[in-house]
Amino acid sequence: MAVISAAGLARTFQTRRGPVEAVRGIDLTVREGEILGFLGPNGAGKTTTLRMLTTLLAPTGGAATVAGHDLAADPAGVRRACGYVAQSGGVDAQISVREELVTQGRLYRLTKPQAIARAGELARELGLDELLDRKTSALSGGQRRRLDIAMALTHRPKVLFLDEPTTGLDPGSRADLWDLIRRLRDEHGTTVFLTTHYLDEADALSDRLVIVDRGVVVADGTPSALKLEHGGSIDASLQDTFLAITGRGPAPVDATPVAV
Numbered sequence: 001m002a003v004i005s006a007a008g009l010a011r012t013f014q015t016r017r018g019p020v021e022a023v024r025g026i027d028l029t030v031r032e033g034e035i036l037g038f039l040g041p042n043g044a045g046k047t048t049t050l051r052m053l054t055t056l057l058a059p060t061g062g063a064a065t066v067a068g069h070d071l072a073a074d075p076a077g078v079r080r081a082c083g084y085v086a087q088s089g090g091v092d093a094q095i096s097v098r099e100e101l102v103t104q105g106r107l108y109r110l111t112k113p114q115a116i117a118r119a120g121e122l123a124r125e126l127g128l129d130e131l132l133d134r135k136t137s138a139l140s141g142g143q144r145r146r147l148d149i150a151m152a153l154t155h156r157p158k159v160l161f162l163d164e165p166t167t168g169l170d171p172g173s174r175a176d177l178w179d180l181i182r183r184l185r186d187e188h189g190t191t192v193f194l195t196t197h198y199l200d201e202a203d204a205l206s207d208r209l210v211i212v213d214r215g216v217v218v219a220d221g222t223p224s225a226l227k228l229e230h231g232g233s234i235d236a237s238l239q240d241t242f243l244a245i246t247g248r249g250p251a252p253v254d255a256t257p258v259a260v
């Protein structure tokens with residue numbers, strides 16, 4: 001069953017230099033419980049698409065539903081169904097992990113006791129137990145990312161959107177986050193829609209990949225199917241496959257290897 005479905009989803013920004021067609025028409029479906037890797041070169045329209053699917057940005061064309069809720073007709077329903085972790089996390093506030101989680105629960109209209117209980121559950125689930133009384137400004141990058149995900153899971157969303165969740169993390173923290181994402185899907189049936197510039201990550205984590213370029217979908221399939229079709233063999237690297245599809249060279253976001 002499709003939990004996300006988009007048809008011709010588009011966004012044009014009006015700028016002083018004229019219109020920018022950030023997303024020109026995205027067609028895609030994501031099945032329930034799927035981990036979908038949403039890939040594309042810099043500026044392809046990934047973040048803009050994520051912001052539209054989570055109701056943070058109004059489309060200028062097309063339509064989409066998330067968990068059966070129409071973006072335009074029922075944005076509140078979409079928001080209830082979604083958790084969203086934006087690029088590079090939240091602010092470095094002088095409040096504790098516990099306060100951050102409880103405040104998030106209150107924003108979702110939990111009572112104080114409910115918010116405290118939910119903060120405890122999330123901390124256990126995401127391995128933040130020991131860090132509850134630490135100031136969020138004193139967390140490592142990986143810990144901060146786990147807190148961001150915990151906050152996005154407060155209301156038990158059906159779909160979790162992650163925008164470059166492991167950018168800037170060391171290999172150990174990245175591997176921990178991969179395990180966490182798989183566990184969320186396996187134990188809770190959460191559908192995960194993630195963008196990444198790391199092709200090894202996309203390959204290891206995703207059930208299916210959707211590749212966008214210049215605001216449209218240019219390829220859609222399992223990693224193996226895309227390698228076979230565009231890379232020439234099932235043993236092709238995703239890097240070569242990606243280059244064959246987009247014709248664009250790698251654009252590393254930092255020193256971590258195999259990034260586009």
Ligand SMILES: Nc1ncnc2c1ncn2[C@@H]1O[C@H](COP(=O)(O)OP(=O)(O)OP(=O)(O)O)[C@@H](O)[C@H]1O
Pocket residue numbers: 013015020021022023040041042043044045046047048049
């Ligand atoms: N608010 C805005 N006003 C004008 N142009 C914008 C705005 N937001 C995004 N764009 C442009 O839209 C295009 C798509 O941007 P978007 O951030 O969605 O790409 P992306 O695929 O997420 O890129 P990256 O991989 O670099 O994060 C880019 O050309 C960007 O400059």
